[in-house]
Amino acid sequence: MPEVIVIGAGPVGLLMAAELCRHGIGVEILEQREQASPGSRAIGIHAPVLAALESSGLTAQLLERGLAVRRGEARSQGQTLGTVRFDRLPARFPFVTTLPQAATEQVFAQAAPPPRRGVEVTAVQPSEDQVLLHTSAGVRRAPLVVLAGGARSRRLVYRDSEAHTYPDRYLMTDAVVGEREDSDTAVVHLDSSGVLESFPLPEQRRRFVAWDPPGASADPEQQQARMEHALVTRGETVPVRATGFGVRRFLAPRMRRAGLFVIGDAAHEVSPIGGQGMNLGLLDAATLAPLLADWLSCGTAPEAKLQYWESSRLRSARRASALGGLNTRLGRPAPAPLNAARRTGLRLMLGPGTGTVFARAYAMGFDLDA
Numbered sequence: 312m313p314e315v316i317v318i319g320a321g322p323v324g325l326l327m328a329a330e331l332c333r334h335g336i337g338v339e340i341l342e343q344r345e346q347a348s349p350g351s352r353a354i355g356i357h358a359p360v361l362a363a364l365e366s367s368g369l370t371a372q373l374l375e376r377g378l379a380v381r382r383g384e385a386r387s388q389g390q391t392l393g394t395v396r397f398d399r400l401p402a403r404f405p406f407v408t409t410l411p412q413a414a415t416e417q418v419f420a421q422a423a424p425p426p427r428r429g430v431e432v433t434a435v436q437p438s439e440d441q442v443l444l445h446t447s448a449g450v451r452r453a454p455l456v457v458l459a460g461g462a463r464s465r466r467l468v469y470r471d472s473e474a475h476t477y478p479d480r481y482l483m484t485d486a487v488v489g490e491r492e493d494s495d496t497a498v499v500h501l502d503s504s505g506v507l508e509s510f511p512l513p514e515q516r517r518r519f520v521a522w523d524p525p526g527a528s529a530d531p532e533q534q535q536a537r538m539e540h541a542l543v544t545r546g547e548t549v550p551v552r553a554t555g556f557g558v559r560r561f562l563a564p565r566m567r568r569a570g571l572f573v574i575g576d577a578a579h580e581v582s583p584i585g586g587q588g589m590n591l592g593l594l595d596a597a598t599l600a601p602l603l604a605d606w607l608s609c610g611t612a613p614e615a616k617l618q619y620w621e622s623s624r625l626r627s628a629r630r631a632s633a634l635g636g637l638n639t640r641l642g643r644p645a646p647a648p649l650n651a652a653r654r655t656g657l658r659l660m661l662g663p664g665t666g667t668v669f670a671r672a673y674a675m676g677f678d679l680d681a
Protein backbone atom coordinates (compact mmCIF):
# COMPACT_ATOMS: atom_id res chain seq x y z
CA MET A 312 0.00 0.00 0.00
CA PRO A 313 1.43 3.44 -0.90
CA GLU A 314 1.85 5.90 1.98
CA VAL A 315 0.21 8.68 -0.06
CA ILE A 316 -2.06 8.54 -3.12
CA VAL A 317 -2.19 11.70 -5.23
CA ILE A 318 -5.27 12.06 -7.46
CA GLY A 319 -4.48 13.95 -10.68
CA ALA A 320 -1.31 14.35 -12.75
CA GLY A 321 -1.76 18.03 -13.59
CA PRO A 322 0.99 20.45 -12.53
CA VAL A 323 -0.11 20.50 -8.88
CA GLY A 324 -0.46 16.71 -8.46
CA LEU A 325 2.88 16.09 -10.19
CA LEU A 326 4.68 18.60 -7.96
CA MET A 327 3.02 17.12 -4.86
CA ALA A 328 4.23 13.63 -5.82
CA ALA A 329 7.72 14.90 -6.72
CA GLU A 330 8.10 16.69 -3.38
CA LEU A 331 6.85 13.66 -1.41
CA CYS A 332 9.30 11.40 -3.27
CA ARG A 333 12.11 13.80 -2.38
CA HIS A 334 11.15 13.32 1.28
CA GLY A 335 11.40 9.53 0.83
CA ILE A 336 7.62 8.88 0.87
CA GLY A 337 6.05 6.04 -1.18
CA VAL A 338 3.60 7.76 -3.57
CA GLU A 339 1.15 6.59 -6.19
CA ILE A 340 -0.48 9.00 -8.69
CA LEU A 341 -3.86 8.11 -10.23
CA GLU A 342 -4.74 9.96 -13.44
CA GLN A 343 -7.87 9.49 -15.52
CA ARG A 344 -6.28 10.66 -18.79
CA GLU A 345 -4.44 8.09 -20.90
CA GLN A 346 -1.91 10.76 -21.96
CA ALA A 347 -0.60 14.05 -20.68
CA SER A 348 -2.47 17.06 -22.08
CA PRO A 349 -0.36 18.98 -24.63
CA GLY A 350 -2.47 22.16 -24.25
CA SER A 351 -1.02 25.26 -22.60
CA ARG A 352 -2.98 27.21 -20.00
CA ALA A 353 -0.67 28.54 -17.29
CA ILE A 354 2.49 30.19 -18.58
CA GLY A 355 3.75 32.34 -15.69
CA ILE A 356 5.68 31.04 -12.67
CA HIS A 357 6.10 33.63 -9.94
CA ALA A 358 8.96 34.41 -7.55
CA PRO A 359 7.53 32.66 -4.42
CA VAL A 360 7.19 29.36 -6.32
CA LEU A 361 10.71 29.66 -7.75
CA ALA A 362 12.04 30.29 -4.22
CA ALA A 363 10.05 27.37 -2.77
CA LEU A 364 11.38 24.90 -5.37
CA GLU A 365 15.00 26.04 -5.35
CA SER A 366 16.24 23.44 -2.86
CA SER A 367 14.72 20.57 -4.85
CA GLY A 368 16.57 21.63 -8.02
CA LEU A 369 13.27 22.10 -9.90
CA THR A 370 13.71 25.87 -10.11
CA ALA A 371 16.98 25.49 -12.02
CA GLN A 372 15.19 23.32 -14.58
CA LEU A 373 12.25 25.72 -14.91
CA LEU A 374 14.66 28.64 -15.42
CA GLU A 375 16.59 26.68 -18.04
CA ARG A 376 13.43 26.17 -20.11
CA GLY A 377 11.70 29.46 -19.32
CA LEU A 378 12.05 33.12 -20.17
CA ALA A 379 12.53 35.80 -17.50
CA VAL A 380 9.95 38.59 -17.76
CA ARG A 381 11.35 41.57 -15.86
CA ARG A 382 8.86 44.33 -16.61
CA GLY A 383 5.18 44.85 -17.26
CA GLU A 384 3.63 47.80 -19.08
CA ALA A 385 0.08 49.11 -19.19
CA ARG A 386 -0.74 50.77 -22.51
CA SER A 387 -3.82 52.51 -23.80
CA GLN A 388 -4.42 53.98 -27.23
CA GLY A 389 -0.76 53.50 -28.10
CA GLN A 390 0.51 55.37 -25.00
CA THR A 391 2.31 53.84 -22.01
CA LEU A 392 0.32 54.52 -18.83
CA GLY A 393 2.80 53.01 -16.41
CA THR A 394 5.42 50.34 -15.82
CA VAL A 395 5.58 47.51 -13.31
CA ARG A 396 9.20 46.59 -12.46
CA PHE A 397 9.44 42.97 -11.32
CA ASP A 398 13.24 43.37 -11.48
CA ARG A 399 13.12 45.84 -8.59
CA LEU A 400 11.29 43.52 -6.22
CA PRO A 401 13.26 42.43 -3.13
CA ALA A 402 12.91 38.76 -4.10
CA ARG A 403 15.44 35.97 -4.65
CA PHE A 404 14.09 35.68 -8.22
CA PRO A 405 12.97 39.19 -9.25
CA PHE A 406 11.09 38.25 -12.41
CA VAL A 407 8.23 36.08 -13.71
CA THR A 408 9.38 32.98 -15.61
CA THR A 409 7.23 32.03 -18.57
CA LEU A 410 7.02 28.62 -20.20
CA PRO A 411 4.13 26.52 -21.56
CA GLN A 412 2.22 24.51 -18.92
CA ALA A 413 3.16 21.24 -20.65
CA ALA A 414 6.87 22.09 -20.18
CA THR A 415 6.31 22.86 -16.47
CA GLU A 416 4.52 19.52 -16.09
CA GLN A 417 7.42 17.71 -17.80
CA VAL A 418 9.88 19.18 -15.28
CA PHE A 419 7.76 17.98 -12.34
CA ALA A 420 7.01 14.60 -13.99
CA GLN A 421 10.72 13.78 -14.22
CA ALA A 422 10.97 14.02 -10.42
CA ALA A 423 7.75 12.07 -9.70
CA PRO A 424 6.82 8.38 -10.14
CA PRO A 425 5.02 7.65 -13.44
CA PRO A 426 1.25 8.11 -12.95
CA ARG A 427 -1.11 5.13 -13.22
CA ARG A 428 -3.01 6.42 -16.25
CA GLY A 429 -6.57 5.61 -17.33
CA VAL A 430 -7.70 5.32 -13.66
CA GLU A 431 -10.60 7.56 -12.69
CA VAL A 432 -11.38 8.08 -9.02
CA THR A 433 -15.16 7.98 -8.57
CA ALA A 434 -15.57 8.28 -4.80
CA VAL A 435 -13.42 9.31 -1.82
CA GLN A 436 -14.10 8.15 1.76
CA PRO A 437 -11.81 9.51 4.50
CA SER A 438 -11.88 7.81 7.92
CA GLU A 439 -9.72 8.13 11.07
CA ASP A 440 -6.79 5.94 9.97
CA GLN A 441 -7.02 5.74 6.16
CA VAL A 442 -8.70 7.07 3.04
CA LEU A 443 -10.62 4.69 0.80
CA LEU A 444 -10.89 5.39 -2.95
CA HIS A 445 -13.31 3.84 -5.41
CA THR A 446 -11.74 3.92 -8.86
CA SER A 447 -12.41 2.60 -12.35
CA ALA A 448 -9.67 0.01 -11.57
CA GLY A 449 -11.10 -1.11 -8.21
CA VAL A 450 -10.73 -0.01 -4.60
CA ARG A 451 -7.48 1.68 -3.47
CA ARG A 452 -6.53 2.84 0.02
CA ALA A 453 -3.74 4.81 1.70
CA PRO A 454 -3.14 6.48 5.07
CA LEU A 455 -3.05 9.86 3.30
CA VAL A 456 -4.63 11.06 0.04
CA VAL A 457 -4.12 14.36 -1.79
CA LEU A 458 -6.83 15.35 -4.26
CA ALA A 459 -5.24 17.49 -7.01
CA GLY A 460 -7.75 16.67 -9.72
CA GLY A 461 -8.57 20.23 -10.80
CA ALA A 462 -11.96 21.90 -11.05
CA ARG A 463 -13.96 18.89 -12.24
CA SER A 464 -12.82 16.67 -9.38
CA ARG A 465 -14.12 18.88 -6.58
CA ARG A 466 -17.56 17.29 -6.78
CA LEU A 467 -15.90 14.26 -5.13
CA VAL A 468 -15.45 16.16 -1.86
CA TYR A 469 -17.59 19.33 -1.66
CA ARG A 470 -21.37 19.11 -1.48
CA ASP A 471 -21.74 22.63 -2.86
CA SER A 472 -19.07 22.67 -5.55
CA GLU A 473 -20.71 25.12 -7.97
CA ALA A 474 -18.24 27.81 -9.12
CA HIS A 475 -19.19 31.43 -9.80
CA THR A 476 -18.99 32.04 -13.57
CA TYR A 477 -17.93 35.53 -14.67
CA PRO A 478 -19.83 36.97 -17.67
CA ASP A 479 -16.49 37.56 -19.45
CA ARG A 480 -15.04 35.50 -22.28
CA TYR A 481 -11.60 35.65 -23.85
CA LEU A 482 -9.74 34.54 -26.95
CA MET A 483 -6.23 33.18 -26.57
CA THR A 484 -3.35 32.30 -28.86
CA ASP A 485 0.38 31.50 -28.55
CA ALA A 486 2.09 32.90 -31.65
CA VAL A 487 5.61 33.19 -33.03
CA VAL A 488 6.45 36.90 -33.12
CA GLY A 489 10.20 36.87 -33.87
CA GLU A 490 12.90 38.96 -32.20
CA ARG A 491 11.64 42.27 -30.80
CA GLU A 492 12.56 44.98 -28.34
CA ASP A 493 9.90 44.15 -25.74
CA SER A 494 10.90 40.47 -25.51
CA ASP A 495 11.22 40.65 -21.67
CA THR A 496 8.15 42.83 -21.14
CA ALA A 497 4.55 41.81 -20.50
CA VAL A 498 2.16 44.31 -22.06
CA VAL A 499 -1.46 44.92 -21.11
CA HIS A 500 -3.44 47.09 -23.53
CA LEU A 501 -6.50 48.63 -21.87
CA ASP A 502 -8.77 50.33 -24.39
CA SER A 503 -12.47 51.03 -24.66
CA SER A 504 -12.87 47.71 -26.53
CA GLY A 505 -11.50 45.71 -23.55
CA VAL A 506 -8.18 44.19 -22.59
CA LEU A 507 -5.50 42.62 -24.78
CA GLU A 508 -2.70 40.93 -22.82
CA SER A 509 0.60 40.11 -24.51
CA PHE A 510 3.11 37.97 -22.58
CA PRO A 511 6.55 36.90 -23.82
CA LEU A 512 7.26 33.16 -24.10
CA PRO A 513 10.49 31.30 -24.93
CA GLU A 514 11.47 30.73 -28.58
CA GLN A 515 10.34 34.18 -29.75
CA ARG A 516 6.70 33.47 -29.04
CA ARG A 517 4.05 35.47 -27.19
CA ARG A 518 0.76 34.57 -25.49
CA PHE A 519 -2.06 36.93 -26.50
CA VAL A 520 -5.36 37.04 -24.59
CA ALA A 521 -8.16 39.33 -25.77
CA TRP A 522 -11.53 40.13 -24.18
CA ASP A 523 -14.31 38.69 -26.37
CA PRO A 524 -17.98 39.73 -26.31
CA PRO A 525 -20.15 37.22 -24.39
CA GLY A 526 -22.42 35.38 -26.82
CA ALA A 527 -20.07 35.98 -29.79
CA SER A 528 -19.83 33.11 -32.29
CA ALA A 529 -17.68 30.11 -31.30
CA ASP A 530 -17.03 29.35 -34.97
CA PRO A 531 -13.19 28.98 -35.20
CA GLU A 532 -12.93 31.19 -38.29
CA GLN A 533 -14.93 33.96 -36.67
CA GLN A 534 -12.92 33.66 -33.44
CA GLN A 535 -9.75 33.96 -35.49
CA ALA A 536 -11.08 37.04 -37.29
CA ARG A 537 -11.99 38.71 -33.97
CA MET A 538 -8.57 37.88 -32.52
CA GLU A 539 -6.82 39.30 -35.59
CA HIS A 540 -8.89 42.48 -35.24
CA ALA A 541 -7.97 42.78 -31.52
CA LEU A 542 -4.29 42.41 -32.44
CA VAL A 543 -4.21 44.67 -35.49
CA THR A 544 -5.89 47.53 -33.62
CA ARG A 545 -2.98 47.37 -31.08
CA GLY A 546 -0.31 47.25 -33.78
CA GLU A 547 0.30 43.47 -33.71
CA THR A 548 0.35 41.61 -37.04
CA VAL A 549 0.98 37.94 -36.34
CA PRO A 550 -0.68 34.85 -37.77
CA VAL A 551 -2.92 33.31 -35.09
CA ARG A 552 -5.19 30.37 -34.30
CA ALA A 553 -7.39 31.53 -31.46
CA THR A 554 -9.30 29.45 -28.91
CA GLY A 555 -11.97 30.78 -26.54
CA PHE A 556 -12.32 30.34 -22.79
CA GLY A 557 -14.50 31.56 -19.93
CA VAL A 558 -13.50 32.32 -16.35
CA ARG A 559 -14.76 31.13 -12.97
CA ARG A 560 -14.17 31.54 -9.27
CA PHE A 561 -14.41 28.95 -6.48
CA LEU A 562 -13.09 28.93 -2.94
CA ALA A 563 -13.44 25.80 -0.83
CA PRO A 564 -14.53 26.16 2.80
CA ARG A 565 -11.89 23.59 3.92
CA MET A 566 -8.84 21.92 2.38
CA ARG A 567 -8.57 18.98 4.77
CA ARG A 568 -10.66 16.22 6.35
CA ALA A 569 -8.74 13.65 8.45
CA GLY A 570 -6.09 12.19 6.09
CA LEU A 571 -7.61 13.73 2.94
CA PHE A 572 -6.18 16.98 1.54
CA VAL A 573 -7.52 19.02 -1.37
CA ILE A 574 -5.13 21.32 -3.24
CA GLY A 575 -4.85 23.28 -6.51
CA ASP A 576 -7.88 24.08 -8.67
CA ALA A 577 -9.88 21.40 -6.86
CA ALA A 578 -9.82 23.68 -3.78
CA HIS A 579 -9.65 27.12 -5.38
CA GLU A 580 -10.19 28.42 -8.89
CA VAL A 581 -9.31 32.04 -9.63
CA SER A 582 -9.73 34.13 -12.77
CA PRO A 583 -6.66 33.49 -14.97
CA ILE A 584 -6.58 37.21 -15.83
CA GLY A 585 -3.51 37.94 -13.74
CA GLY A 586 -2.18 34.38 -13.92
CA GLN A 587 -1.95 33.02 -10.36
CA GLY A 588 -4.12 29.86 -10.28
CA MET A 589 -1.42 27.30 -10.92
CA ASN A 590 1.05 29.16 -8.70
CA LEU A 591 -1.38 29.00 -5.78
CA GLY A 592 -1.67 25.24 -6.23
CA LEU A 593 2.10 24.79 -6.52
CA LEU A 594 2.56 26.62 -3.22
CA ASP A 595 -0.17 24.41 -1.66
CA ALA A 596 1.88 21.35 -2.69
CA ALA A 597 5.33 22.69 -1.79
CA THR A 598 4.19 23.71 1.71
CA LEU A 599 2.12 20.57 2.41
CA ALA A 600 4.75 17.98 1.41
CA PRO A 601 7.07 18.44 4.45
CA LEU A 602 4.10 18.31 6.83
CA LEU A 603 2.90 15.00 5.39
CA ALA A 604 6.46 13.67 5.54
CA ASP A 605 6.58 14.64 9.27
CA TRP A 606 3.26 12.92 9.86
CA LEU A 607 4.39 9.67 8.24
CA SER A 608 7.78 9.59 9.96
CA CYS A 609 6.42 10.36 13.48
CA GLY A 610 3.14 8.44 13.13
CA THR A 611 1.10 11.39 14.43
CA ALA A 612 -0.37 14.34 12.57
CA PRO A 613 1.39 17.70 13.19
CA GLU A 614 -2.02 19.22 13.96
CA ALA A 615 -1.01 22.80 14.75
CA LYS A 616 1.12 23.07 11.61
CA LEU A 617 -1.61 21.53 9.45
CA GLN A 618 -4.19 23.96 10.81
CA TYR A 619 -1.88 26.88 10.08
CA TRP A 620 -1.19 25.47 6.58
CA GLU A 621 -4.91 25.23 5.81
CA SER A 622 -5.80 28.69 7.06
CA SER A 623 -2.86 30.41 5.32
CA ARG A 624 -3.48 28.64 2.00
CA LEU A 625 -7.18 29.59 2.13
CA ARG A 626 -6.31 33.22 2.95
CA SER A 627 -3.76 33.33 0.10
CA ALA A 628 -6.37 31.92 -2.30
CA ARG A 629 -8.84 34.62 -1.18
CA ARG A 630 -6.23 37.31 -1.95
CA ALA A 631 -5.42 35.86 -5.38
CA SER A 632 -9.12 35.55 -6.13
CA ALA A 633 -9.72 39.21 -5.24
CA LEU A 634 -6.84 40.28 -7.50
CA GLY A 635 -8.06 38.06 -10.36
CA GLY A 636 -11.56 39.53 -9.97
CA LEU A 637 -10.18 43.08 -10.05
CA ASN A 638 -8.15 42.33 -13.20
CA THR A 639 -11.20 40.79 -14.84
CA ARG A 640 -13.32 43.87 -14.13
CA LEU A 641 -10.53 46.24 -15.21
CA GLY A 642 -10.24 44.43 -18.53
CA ARG A 643 -13.86 44.96 -19.57
CA PRO A 644 -14.77 47.33 -22.41
CA ALA A 645 -15.60 50.83 -21.21
CA PRO A 646 -17.24 53.79 -22.96
CA ALA A 647 -14.88 56.72 -23.71
CA PRO A 648 -15.46 58.77 -20.48
CA LEU A 649 -15.07 55.71 -18.25
CA ASN A 650 -11.99 54.63 -20.20
CA ALA A 651 -10.47 58.11 -19.71
CA ALA A 652 -11.07 57.78 -15.94
CA ARG A 653 -9.53 54.29 -16.02
CA ARG A 654 -6.46 55.65 -17.81
CA THR A 655 -6.02 58.35 -15.17
CA GLY A 656 -6.52 55.82 -12.36
CA LEU A 657 -3.94 53.47 -13.86
CA ARG A 658 -1.39 56.28 -14.30
CA LEU A 659 -1.74 57.02 -10.58
CA MET A 660 -1.70 53.38 -9.52
CA LEU A 661 1.42 52.58 -11.54
CA GLY A 662 3.28 55.76 -10.61
CA PRO A 663 6.36 56.01 -8.38
CA GLY A 664 5.68 54.49 -4.95
CA THR A 665 2.40 52.70 -5.70
CA GLY A 666 3.92 50.94 -8.74
CA THR A 667 6.04 48.77 -6.41
CA VAL A 668 2.93 47.61 -4.54
CA PHE A 669 1.40 46.51 -7.85
CA ALA A 670 4.57 44.72 -8.95
CA ARG A 671 4.48 42.84 -5.63
CA ALA A 672 0.78 42.00 -5.99
CA TYR A 673 1.16 40.74 -9.57
CA ALA A 674 4.23 38.68 -8.63
CA MET A 675 2.31 36.99 -5.75
CA GLY A 676 4.29 38.89 -3.12
CA PHE A 677 1.19 38.99 -0.88
CA ASP A 678 0.81 35.21 -0.73
CA LEU A 679 1.29 34.20 2.91
CA ASP A 680 3.93 31.66 1.86
CA ALA A 681 5.88 34.17 -0.26
Ligand SMILES: Cc1cc2nc3c(=O)[nH]c(=O)nc-3n(C[C@H](O)[C@H](O)[C@H](O)COP(=O)(O)OP(=O)(O)OC[C@H]3O[C@@H](n4cnc5c(N)ncnc54)[C@H](O)[C@@H]3O)c2cc1C
Binds near residue numbers: 320343353556577588
Ligand atom coordinates in the same frame (compact mmCIF):
# COMPACT_ATOMS: atom_id res chain seq x y z
C1 LIG B 1 -6.43 30.17 -20.34
C2 LIG B 1 -5.82 29.94 -18.98
C3 LIG B 1 -4.60 30.54 -18.69
C4 LIG B 1 -4.03 30.36 -17.42
N1 LIG B 1 -2.85 30.96 -17.14
C5 LIG B 1 -2.30 30.83 -15.91
C6 LIG B 1 -1.02 31.42 -15.59
O1 LIG B 1 -0.38 32.08 -16.42
N2 LIG B 1 -0.54 31.24 -14.35
C7 LIG B 1 -1.19 30.49 -13.41
O2 LIG B 1 -0.69 30.38 -12.28
N3 LIG B 1 -2.36 29.88 -13.69
C8 LIG B 1 -2.93 30.02 -14.91
N4 LIG B 1 -4.10 29.36 -15.22
C9 LIG B 1 -4.70 28.42 -14.24
C10 LIG B 1 -4.01 27.04 -14.29
O3 LIG B 1 -4.07 26.50 -15.59
C11 LIG B 1 -4.67 26.09 -13.30
O4 LIG B 1 -4.73 26.74 -12.04
C12 LIG B 1 -3.87 24.78 -13.16
O5 LIG B 1 -3.89 24.03 -14.35
C13 LIG B 1 -4.47 23.93 -12.05
O6 LIG B 1 -3.67 22.79 -11.89
P1 LIG B 1 -4.23 21.48 -11.14
O7 LIG B 1 -3.12 20.49 -11.20
O8 LIG B 1 -4.81 21.87 -9.85
O9 LIG B 1 -5.47 20.99 -12.03
P2 LIG B 1 -5.52 20.49 -13.59
O10 LIG B 1 -4.48 21.19 -14.39
O11 LIG B 1 -6.93 20.63 -13.96
O12 LIG B 1 -5.10 18.96 -13.49
C14 LIG B 1 -5.95 18.02 -12.86
C15 LIG B 1 -5.62 16.61 -13.35
O13 LIG B 1 -6.39 15.68 -12.59
C16 LIG B 1 -7.00 14.73 -13.47
N5 LIG B 1 -8.26 14.28 -12.85
C17 LIG B 1 -9.38 15.01 -12.64
N6 LIG B 1 -10.32 14.30 -12.03
C18 LIG B 1 -9.80 13.06 -11.83
C19 LIG B 1 -10.34 11.86 -11.25
N7 LIG B 1 -11.58 11.82 -10.73
N8 LIG B 1 -9.55 10.75 -11.25
C20 LIG B 1 -8.28 10.80 -11.75
N9 LIG B 1 -7.73 11.91 -12.33
C21 LIG B 1 -8.49 13.03 -12.35
C22 LIG B 1 -7.24 15.53 -14.75
O14 LIG B 1 -7.37 14.66 -15.88
C23 LIG B 1 -5.99 16.40 -14.81
O15 LIG B 1 -4.92 15.77 -15.48
C24 LIG B 1 -4.69 29.53 -16.47
C25 LIG B 1 -5.90 28.92 -16.79
C26 LIG B 1 -6.47 29.12 -18.03
C27 LIG B 1 -7.79 28.46 -18.35
